[in-house]
Amino acid sequence: MKIRDVRTTHVQVARRESLWSATHQYVHRTLRARSHRSALIVEVETDDGLVGVGQASISPGPAGTTQAVIEQELRPYLIGEDPSFIEGLWARMYRGTLQHGRRGIVIAAMSGVDIALWDLQGKALGQPIYKLLGAYRDRVDAYASAGWYAEGKTVDDLSSEVRALMEQGYRAVKIKIGALPVNEDLGRIRAAREGVGPSRALMVDANRSYDPKTALRMARRLEEFDVAFFEEPVSPDDPDGSAFVAAGTTIPIAGYETEVTRFGYRELIQRRAVDVVQPDVIWAGGISEARKIAEMASAWGLPYIPHSFGSPLTLVANLHLVASLDNGQSVEVDCTDNPLMDGLLLDCPTIGLDGQIPLPSGPGLGVELNRAFIEDYRVPG
Numbered sequence: 001m002k003i004r005d006v007r008t009t010h011v012q013v014a015r016r017e018s019l020w021s022a023t024h025q026y027v028h029r030t031l032r033a034r035s036h037r038s039a040l041i042v043e044v045e046t047d048d049g050l051v052g053v054g055q056a057s058i059s060p061g062p063a064g065t066t067q068a069v070i071e072q073e074l075r076p077y078l079i080g081e082d083p084s085f086i087e088g089l090w091a092r093m094y095r096g097t098l099q100h101g102r103r104g105i106v107i108a109a110m111s112g113v114d115i116a117l118w119d120l121q122g123k124a125l126g127q128p129i130y131k132l133l134g135a136y137r138d139r140v141d142a143y144a145s146a147g148w149y150a151e152g153k154t155v156d157d158l159s160s161e162v163r164a165l166m167e168q169g170y171r172a173v174k175i176k177i178g179a180l181p182v183n184e185d186l187g188r189i190r191a192a193r194e195g196v197g198p199s200r201a202l203m204v205d206a207n208r209s210y211d212p213k214t215a216l217r218m219a220r221r222l223e224e225f226d227v228a229f230f231e232e233p234v235s236p237d238d239p240d241g242s243a244f245v246a247a248g249t250t251i252p253i254a255g256y257e258t259e260v261t262r263f264g265y266r267e268l269i270q271r272r273a274v275d276v277v278q279p280d281v282i283w284a285g286g287i288s289e290a291r292k293i294a295e296m297a298s299a300w301g302l303p304y305i306p307h308s309f310g311s312p313l314t315l316v317a318n319l320h321l322v323a324s325l326d327n328g329q330s331v332e333v334d335c336t337d338n339p340l341m342d343g344l345l346l347d348c349p350t351i352g353l354d355g356q357i358p359l360p361s362g363p364g365l366g367v368e369l370n371r372a373f374i375e376d377y378r379v380p381g
């Protein structure tokens with residue numbers, strides 16, 4: 001079996017309401033102008049007609065740059081090759097693009113290809129990916145990612161939002177912080193804790209908005225609300241700053257979705273900048289690379305809880321890896337207003353009242369793209 005084609009499809013859907021996090025606090029107008037949700041789908045086709053599906057992160061840039069990397073730069077490493085040599089193809093792509101790769105767009109592009117190769121491998125062998133990886137569990141705890149800032153949204157609205165998520169089955173919810181001064185955000189955190197109740201987990205995500213001392217001040221205030229983790233307090237470019245925060249509080253520091261590859265995570269883990277490890281398979285180098293990161297985390301006794309936001313394909317790809325890990329603790333689910341979550345797949349697995357998502361049992365990722373939805377929302381190339 002040889003690879004015959006590698007192609008991408010950009011899907012974009014208008015969002016119904018405007019939301020923002022701390023990262024975008026100075027560009028609200030820009031964010032609102034770009035009020036849509038996108039996914040870049042990667043397909044790898046073989047000469048016997050099998051098609052593997054993956055997704056590459058395009059956050060937040062235009063899709064065209066990532067599409068060009070996949071279709072023009074990575075494609076030559078793949079065409080005519082045996083798709084089951086996933087590790088070998090990853091190494092060829094990484095080494096071949098090293099001088100302008102190693103991070104960002106090129107690693108995101110490789111991530112999409114890698115996931116598609118794993119989907120292909122599963123389809124070729126008739127097994128779901130999590131079993132090919134050596135399954136650890138077949139259901140994964142899920143947490144709700146919600147509590148964004150929005151125009152006119154009150155603390156009571158936030159409390160109602162998280163309470164409704166608990167009623168859907170979630171045992172844990174994460175809200176955004178960092179776009180307001182610490183004391184104002186504390187009012188939101190108190191309201192979210194009331195909505196979640198005393199026995200379920202509450203997490204917060206600052207999206208890299210604090211300097212280390214402000215982050216530590218916030219972390220110490222979070223202790224009274226029994227916050228399960230504090231995500232991305234500072235920039236991933238300041239692992240020592242993150243380690244300073246982690247050392248000064250009992251709240252576990254989680255991150256960094258914005259870091260990629262085993263080499264980036266080696267720094268975060270060795271410097272004790274994180275207590276919870278959070279790569280996303282669509283950014284960090286695919287399932288192959290994220291597994292290496294997860295195993296490194298395991299050796300340091302750290303839980304693996306991936307970033308997983310924006311599309312159901314991302315969720316499913318991350319779900320398979322988490323289900324294969326002894327330190328795979330839970331997976332993030334985008335619970336914001338996002339039409340992709342309902343539309344992109346015909347059969348996205350959903351959370352049960354036990355707070356867990358069952359793994360799809362079909363081969364590969366075990367899900368099917370909704371081709372009619374994609375045709376309706378495909379951005380012409």
Ligand code: MG
Pocket residue numbers: 205207231232257307
């Ligand atoms: Mg985050």
